[in-house]
Amino acid sequence: MSYTSSVLQHIVDFMNQENMNLRKLASSSNINAGTLSSILNKNKTLTVDHLDRLTRVMNYPEGYFYEQYIKDHLSQNIPNWRRFKPFLYRCADLDKLDCIKQVISLLMDNLMYSPLLFDVAEDLYQQNKRKAAELLFENVALSEKHQHSERLAFCQYRLFSIRLGSNQEDNYKAAILFEPYVERLDELVQLDALRDLGNVYRFLHQWDKVEMIANRLGYLARTLYFTARPVKIQEKSKPSRPLFTYIALANLFHADVCDARRDYKQALHYTSYYADFSWVKEDDENTRHWKGVFLEWAKANTYVIKLMCGDTSVLPEYVAYIEKEQDELIPALFNIMEAANQYHFNVDHILKHFESELAAYVNKDKTVDINKNHYSENLLSLLLHNLAYYYLKKEIYTAGFVNLLKGLEKSSYINNKKCMLKCMGLFERYRDMASQETLLKYKTIVKGVYENEEKNPVTSFDS
Numbered sequence: 495m496s497y498t499s500s501v502l503q504h505i506v507d508f509m510n511q512e513n514m515n516l517r518k519l520a521s522s523s524n525i526n527a528g529t530l531s532s533i534l535n536k537n538k539t540l541t542v543d544h545l546d547r548l549t550r551v552m553n554y555p556e557g558y559f560y561e562q563y564i565k566d567h568l569s570q571n572i573p574n575w576r577r578f579k580p581f582l583y584r585c586a587d588l589d590k591l592d593c594i595k596q597v598i599s600l601l602m603d604n605l606m607y608s609p610l611l612f613d614v615a616e617d618l619y620q621q622n623k624r625k626a627a628e629l630l631f632e633n634v635a636l637s638e639k640h641q642h643s644e645r646l647a648f649c650q651y652r653l654f655s656i657r658l659g660s661n662q663e664d665n666y667k668a669a670i671l672f673e674p675y676v677e678r679l680d681e682l683v684q685l686d687a688l689r690d691l692g693n694v695y696r697f698l699h700q701w702d703k704v705e706m707i708a709n710r711l712g713y714l715a716r717t718l719y720f721t722a723r724p725v726k727i728q729e730k731s732k733p734s735r736p737l738f739t740y741i742a743l744a745n746l747f748h749a750d751v752c753d754a755r756r757d758y759k760q761a762l763h764y765t766s767y768y769a770d771f772s773w774v775k776e777d778d779e780n781t782r783h784w785k786g787v788f789l790e791w792a793k794a795n796t797y798v799i800k801l802m803c804g805d806t807s808v809l810p811e812y813v814a815y816i817e818k819e820q821d822e823l824i825p826a827l828f829n830i831m832e833a834a835n836q837y838h839f840n841v842d843h844i845l846k847h848f849e850s851e852l853a854a855y856v857n858k859d860k861t862v863d864i865n866k867n868h869y870s871e872n873l874l875s876l877l878l879h880n881l882a883y884y885y886l887k888k889e890i891y892t893a894g895f896v897n898l899l900k901g902l903e904k905s906s907y908i909n910n911k912k913c914m915l916k917c918m919g920l921f922e923r924y925r926d927m928a929s930q931e932t933l934l935k936y937k938t939i940v941k942g943v944y945e946n947e948e949k950n951p952v953t954s955f956d957s
Contacts, residue, residue, distance in 0.1 A: 647678035712744030
């Protein structure tokens, strides 16, 4: 036999070294002996499944031969999708991103593979293999000749979702890049896209954009919900929530915009709108669930709006709400500290009550759930600034500087430049009250901030 393929040569070399005949290798790898013989004689193609089995028998790490397999069996022939597809999935399983890049380069010369790669990308996205999916979506998007194609828009939507993380400036860039593609999506897909985009802009305090998205979302959702012609919903474009919730969400966005602009009367009006479901036609279990969710949000946000008006009478009810909804701890404490600093009321008893829970959040490993909690990470850094301001005003300097330094450190980590500047400004205001140890820690953190700034120049946005 003549062996020209280095993968096959490795197999033969292993057989010789281990004194192993073909039948024994076939048994050890659970491959039919006739199939294995045909592979070694190059009468049958080595599949990735066969390669994985043989790799295990030879005691090599999973995927050890993948680069060579591409050279030997994928790049030497006319592309065969039946071989490429399972190989892509295995590369995604093993996070072999360089191999995925090589496969893409072999396939994308022929645009007939673009829709096939798109389907794999979406499947990998649903399996939460986001890095592999990102590579595929990027290349499918590049292959689209028609800039208004729905597939291009959907690729951009997925890329936007994948790229969201803890870095606020990166989130802003991702949102700006995706925004022009929203209206090219299927109308039902637009609902979730507008929701996601609106949420990112809310976290970044881009209130003009939130208002624009609220208008678009409200109009689209009402049109789809109240249309005389029933909407035919296909599985691939099915919204993640019932249609009526997007109408309520648009009103929630409007309420947030009014709240940010200190138009609290109008904020209460919009809050009452998304708490009223008398117009909803459905009455199934899922509908009742989402009605309950929005009613809870309306209750909590009513507390917040009244609090921002200086009404401290709602604090006991708001605290009771936080105790029941622990996920709301950071946003709720942020709201309480905003109001406390604005109206100069004492919330020491509340901070003492949630002391251990807050400490757990502050000291949490910053690498945990980074992609899911970019909103909480952002709010936490702002909360720490507000806590620092609260304590420093009361001349409780130790607690004030501890929270200030933690706020600066966390805002630097997530690249929230507005919070960084707020923390630095607050420190300079109270610098004379800082100990030498605090000054040294501050200088160390600030040095890291400026070093990071050289790598990530400021983008103009209000976060």
